[in-house]
Amino acid sequence: MDVVGELLTGSKRALSRAITMVENESSEAAAMMQQLYPRTGKALVIGITGPPGAGKSTLTDKLAKKYRQQGKTVGIVAVDPTSPFSGGAILGDRIRMNELILDEGVFIRSMGTRGSLGGLSCKTADVVAILDAFAKDVIFIETVGVGQSEVDIVKAADTTVVVLVPGLGDDIQAIKAGILEIGDVFVINKADREGAERLNSELEMMLVLNQGDIKWRPPIKKTVASSGNGIDELVVAIDDHIDYLNKSGELHRRRSMRAKNELLSLMEEGIKRYVVKKMSESGQFDSLVASIERREKDPYTIASIILAECLR
Ligand SMILES: Nc1nc2c(ncn2[C@@H]2O[C@H](COP(=O)(O)OP(=O)(O)OP(=O)(O)O)[C@@H](O)[C@H]2O)c(=O)[nH]1
Ligand SMILES: [Mg+2]
The missing domain is CATH 3.40.50.300 (P-loop containing nucleotide triphosphate hydrolases)
Structure with missing residues (x-):
């Protein structure tokens, strides 16, 4: 049985293992959360x-x-x-x-x-x-x-x-x-x-x-x-x-706020990772960072250039 199956039978050991997976950012953690969420x-x-x-x-x-x-x-x-x-x-x-x-x-x-x-x-x-x-x-x-x-x-x-x-x-x-x-x-x-x-x-x-x-x-x-x-x-x-x-109705309001914040922060993480990966592959990222460091460009301009490029 997988960890979710065991968890649902009430196994404390599975519970410990599931938590450790989240703590260690294990690659299976997301799939597990997907099953547990409902x-x-x-x-x-x-x-x-x-x-x-x-x-x-x-x-x-x-x-x-x-x-x-x-x-x-x-x-x-x-x-x-x-x-x-x-x-x-x-x-x-x-x-x-x-x-x-x-x-x-x-x-x-x-x-x-x-x-x-x-x-x-x-x-x-x-x-x-x-x-x-x-x-x-x-x-x-x-x-x-x-x-x-x-x-x-x-x-x-x-x-x-x-x-x-x-x-x-x-x-x-x-x-x-x-x-x-x-x-x-x-x-x-x-x-x-x-x-x-x-x-x-x-x-x-x-x-x-x-x-x-x-x-x-x-x-x-x-x-x-x-x-x-x-x-x-x-x-x-x-x-x-x-x-x-x-x-x-505050409970509902708080929980939907929480859902929204959680979603936004996951998306933020994902977008950041995607953009950095894409820009790094082309070697552009480091040179853009360097141009900010040399004060040739400001971070606002660079950020909007990168976003426009990646989200096109
Ligand atoms: N006099 C007194 N001591 C208390 C009271 N409540 C807790 N203590 C003592 O205060 C100390 C700290 O208690 P904890 O419950 O560990 O405090 P905590 O806020 O969880 O501590 P951390 O998790 O380390 O931040 C312990 O020695 C407790 O026995 C109280 O109401 N009166
Ligand atoms: Mg404590």
Whole structure:
């Protein structure tokens, strides 16, 4: 049986292998995704992002247990754009999620960059699709940090939870504006520490300023992930957001936006590769690059010449 056939029988080994194929950009990966794609779209995808050490894994572990109690199966993808490690779970997550690892209804996988940061968000989306086809009900994407690459990664999520902690120095100043826009639910974790109240009111103010005319007002939940305090309330907030996504048509809007972006980025990749290959064959590409470097031509002119040539 091929990997897809095995995957659909529920084999965890096939699941691992399928994910490795995507990670390694195996030549069979595209054909596999083609077969799996019609079986996706059922899972609920929850993104968990925030600064390093904020308690994302601890929180994900607790949330996953709640969904397991509801009888739902869970997939967890821990993405670390700064780590070269991949495959299996990295040590910290193993410790944080050791009980979950023993649970047959849970699948955990860590992904690092392995050098190609650019493709990480596409790969994450593919891994989510594989877990979705594997009939996981809820899929978590945990990603560290709050930079552009993380923002791109959590774009694969339906609901994004942004985890903050008190004591990040100049609290709110440390929070990049970008993450206020992607947060559907905010968590102040380590609420057992000093400064949680202050962070809460600062965040509230920022969210009001940021609000515009949006229909969903992102709630702020305080948690102590290590003890489990506040997790039930967080589950309710996430469920409320999912409810909102469904009723407002926002889920449909987000998913079609995602489909469009995925298609565009694949086409961008393909066109780029095609054009570079075609121009390199004739030896033209290097000389055109050189003419820009010598300031004889500007990149805008060269790009439009190349495009006109290739897309004729
Ligand atoms: N005091 C306190 N400690 C916590 C809380 N939640 C998590 N921790 C601790 O914080 C440390 C980091 O937790 P992780 O869950 O690994 O954090 P993370 O955000 O996943 O970390 P990275 O993936 O490395 O960015 C661990 O030692 C946890 O036990 C909390 O609510 N209060
Ligand atoms: Mg973690």
